[in-house]
Amino acid sequence: MSELRLLSDLNPGDHGVIAAVHAPEGLGKRLTALGFSTGRPLRLVRRALLAGPLHVRLGTTDVALRMAEAAGIQVRVAAPGPA
Amino acid sequence: MRRVALVGMPNTGKSTLFNRLTGASARTGNWPGVTVELASARVLAGRHMVELVDLPGLYDLHGFSDDERVVRHFLEAAPVDALVVVLNASQLDRQLALALQVKALGLPTLVLLNMADEARRYGIRIDEAGLAADLGLPVAAISAKLGTGQAEAVRRLAALLDAAGPARDAALREALAEDHRREAAVESLLARHVHVPPRLSDTASDRLDRVVLHPWLGLPLFFVAMLAVFQAVFLLGTPLQDGVEALFGAARKSALEPLLAPLPAFTRGILLDGVWAGVGTVAAFVPLIVVFFFFLAAVEDSGYLSRAAFLTDSLMARLGLDGRAFVMLLMGFGCNVPALMGTRVMRDRPMRLLSMLTIPFSLCSARLQVFVFIAAAIFRPGVAPWVLFGLYVASFLAVIVTALAFKGRFASREPFVIELPPWRAPSLRLVSLRGWIEVRHFLRRATTFIFVGVVAVWLLTHLPAGAAPAGPGTLAGWIGHALQPVLGPLGIDEKLAVALLFGFVAKEVVIGAFAVIYGLEGDALAAGLAGSMDWVAATSFMIFTLIYTPCLSTIATLRTESGSLGFTALAVAWPLALAWVTGFAFYQGMRLAGF
Numbered sequence A: 001m002s003e004l005r006l007l008s009d010l011n012p013g014d015h016g017v018i019a020a021v022h023a024p025e026g027l028g029k030r031l032t033a034l035g036f037s038t039g040r041p042l043r044l045v046r047r048a049l050l051a052g053p054l055h056v057r058l059g060t061t062d063v064a065l066r067m068a069e070a071a072g073i074q075v076r077v078a079a080p081g082p083a
Numbered sequence B: 001m002r003r004v005a006l007v008g009m010p011n012t013g014k015s016t017l018f019n020r021l022t023g024a025s026a027r028t029g030n031w032p033g034v035t036v037e038l039a040s041a042r043v044l045a046g047r048h049m050v051e052l053v054d055l056p057g058l059y060d061l062h063g064f065s066d067d068e069r070v071v072r073h074f075l076e077a078a079p080v081d082a083l084v085v086v087l088n089a090s091q092l093d094r095q096l097a098l099a100l101q102v103k104a105l106g107l108p109t110l111v112l113l114n115m116a117d118e119a120r121r122y123g124i125r126i127d128e129a130g131l132a133a134d135l136g137l138p139v140a141a142i143s144a145k146l147g148t149g150q151a152e153a154v155r156r157l158a159a160l161l162d163a164a165g166p167a168r169d170a171a172l173r174e175a176l177a178e179d180h181r182r183e184a185a186v187e188s189l190l191a192r193h194v195h196v197p198p199r200l201s202d203t204a205s206d207r208l209d210r211v212v213l214h215p216w217l218g219l220p221l222f223f224v225a226m227l228a229v230f231q232a233v234f235l236l237g238t239p240l241q242d243g244v245e246a247l248f249g250a251a252r253k254s255a256l257e258p259l260l261a262p263l264p265a266f267t268r269g270i271l272l273d274g275v276w277a278g279v280g281t282v283a284a285f286v287p288l289i290v291v292f293f294f295f296l297a298a299v300e301d302s303g304y305l306s307r308a309a310f311l312t313d314s315l316m317a318r319l320g321l322d323g324r325a326f327v328m329l330l331m332g333f334g335c336n337v338p339a340l341m342g343t344r345v346m347r348d349r350p351m352r353l354l355s356m357l358t359i360p361f362s363l364c365s366a367r368l369q370v371f372v373f374i375a376a377a378i379f380r381p382g383v384a385p386w387v388l389f390g391l392y393v394a395s396f397l398a399v400i401v402t403a404l405a406f407k408g409r410f411a412s413r414e415p416f417v418i419e420l421p422p423w424r425a426p427s428l429r430l431v432s433l434r435g436w437i438e439v440r441h442f443l444r445r446a447t448t449f450i451f452v453g454v455v456a457v458w459l460l461t462h463l464p465a466g467a468a469p470a471g472p473g474t475l476a477g478w479i480g481h482a483l484q485p486v487l488g489p490l491g492i493d494e495k496l497a498v499a500l501l502f503g504f505v506a507k508e509v510v511i512g513a514f515a516v517i518y519g520l521e522g523d524a525l526a527a528g529l530a531g532s533m534d535w536v537a538a539t540s541f542m543i544f545t546l547i548y549t550p551c552l553s554t555i556a557t558l559r560t561e562s563g564s565l566g567f568t569a570l571a572v573a574w575p576l577a578l579a580w581v582t583g584f585a586f587y588q589g590m591r592l593a594g595f
Helices: A025-034 B014-025 B066-077 B089-103 B116-122 B128-135 B150-163 B179-193 B204-212 B218-260 B265-302 B304-317 B323-332 B336-345 B349-361 B365-378 B384-406 B428-462 B475-482 B484-490 B494-503 B509-518 B522-532 B535-547 B552-562 B565-592
Strands: A003-006 A015-021 A041-047 A054-058 A061-065 A073-077 B002-008 B027-029 B038-045 B048-054 B082-088 B109-114 B139-141 B417-419
Touching: A015 A025, A025 B089, A025 B417, A061 B304, B002 B014, B002 B066, B002 B089, B002 B150, B014 B038, B014 B048, B014 B109, B014 B150, B014 B428, B038 B150, B048 B150, B082 B089, B082 B150, B089 B109, B089 B116, B089 B128, B089 B179, B109 B116, B109 B128, B109 B150, B128 B139, B128 B179, B139 B150, B204 B218, B204 B304, B218 B265, B218 B304, B218 B323, B265 B304, B265 B323, B265 B336, B265 B428, B304 B323, B304 B417, B323 B336, B323 B349, B336 B349, B336 B552, B349 B384, B349 B552, B349 B565, B365 B384, B365 B509, B365 B522, B365 B535, B384 B535, B384 B565, B428 B475, B428 B494, B475 B484, B475 B494, B484 B494, B484 B535, B484 B565, B494 B509, B494 B535, B509 B522, B535 B565, B552 B565
Parallel strands: B002 B048, B002 B082, B082 B109, B109 B139
Antiparallel strands: A003 A073, A015 A041, A015 A073, A041 A054, A054 A061, A061 B417, B027 B038, B038 B048
16 A cells, blocks of 8 residues: 655655656756665655754665755655654 | 875765874865865875875766866866775765766776764675675775774775876766666665665664754754853853953063064054054954864764754745854854854855855854943943843844845755764864864964954054044044044944944954043943933944944955955945944934934
8 A cells, every 4th residue: 555645745754665756957966866766765754843844764864855855756655654 | 296086975074084184284275177275185195195185075976066066177177196985884875876976987996985883883784895896996994083994095095006007187078977877886786785774773863863853842952052052162262362362462561562662653553553463353363263163063073063954944944044054143143253164064155155144243242342331331230231132133133134135146046955964973183173274274364354454444543643543633533524424324423433443353342442532441431432422322333333344354254255355345335234224224213203
């Protein structure tokens, strides 16, 4: 049981596998270098207050990114719950 | 002499390694093809004298961020004999691609797996020999923080240089997009040689994050932490600063004054009150900068700075800034100079410039001294603290107005995607080294500028010869008089205008200038001030002093850090305009209201 959602819509604790990364050239390269590529597992650790940035874990790398950037990343979410 | 460049992603400990290898011998300098300064130093590797260059951190050799461009332009313009790629051993899954990119350049390359100790704690096992064989590059595991593996790494570098021919700078451009093959190679290398446990254990870092990044507690906790750092910097820095000043005063009294006594009064004045005072002004900043960078390096190395950016980002984003700018603004309340130097942690130039434009509005400790004196002289004891509080609020408002006014002009192109490195204990040795390097940077770049400014103000307040110092007969007096049409509407008279001229050198000098101008000191001066202006004029003067111009040291720092005269001019002109409008609105508004 899995569903496709935007990273910006996930709740803390949700985890899944990256299905697609939509980003302009420069940002795309940056995201790839930080580990955002199709097929990689990912977990939303927490969100900052007031629609602030998201704290995402990819493997051993922790990344903070804003909602705008997270809205370009599609995640195939496994059953929600603590990772 | 062989040239070797260090390449690696941000947060891999590349600069830590550089500092460790080169000690304090590093210098920053200009290089062909690039506009930024790069640190380099000479080190001995076997029988080779090596010029080691620390290149900016980059994620992608073929990327387009400022730093990534700098690295490419440097490699194309300066012949390099070999490259050292520094990778974070616990993040090889995403960092190996960089090693392959560098390998594709065709230069002799050494791969260093840094933070090997941290990787082991994660349970990551790396088959170095196998990885080296399949990569076709020598590989060594090190810990730059602990210093382990360093000797072995230098030996490998020497061996690499033994085998290397003369530097080849052509053929570099050939090495281009092989991105598809590279990705497959990473997958295969990882699958065969690197074992990562499927799910990381709940580390101490996670537990600490749960508190520090807590949705509600995180921000207050950060404020408390910054307040503590701020207090510590000034608890330690201010006595040291006073000590340096006392030292300079003592040297002047006991050695210089008797020594220079035979000289004519004018020459003696320019040497003592111009040159010596200028040297003293510069020197007094040194302890503050050392202590500040000591703490900043500790905060940065620990990983808290990235987390502060995470916490404050949603607030600062509305001003066109990000969380790191907030940290520097807070630091600016101590002293603007190190806070400006601290903006180097920002990679994106427009955002860094916008931060540098806002920092001089932070009510620094020098301005606080002036305001405490004036507030105590003019206001009742119950009211004075509220006046100071109001000035702090005005300081924040000036920052907000400035950021909002200029965020379009310095629009940040960079999306906010930053790494949150795991918490690490900062190493004392490296943190102190950083403090020392920053002080040298400040001394080298700021001295001439400050020196010239101090001498110029001395001349303005003492020429023509024979006029009473800073009196109406001097050049400064004339300027004060000429400025009356502009400053009069703000309630600032000729004497106060001359004091503002002094404040341009350093804000704390304003009170000293009052003493010279009014010919009074201490309580008599306070009484004199109270007699010569009412609370509206005094407040208008304080508002103007808060905003009007960064001090000389700050301007010198703005210039060296931005590398642009145009930007420095803006950073002086905009506060002047803002100060005038604010002072005018306040003074005239209050007078209209009948005060």
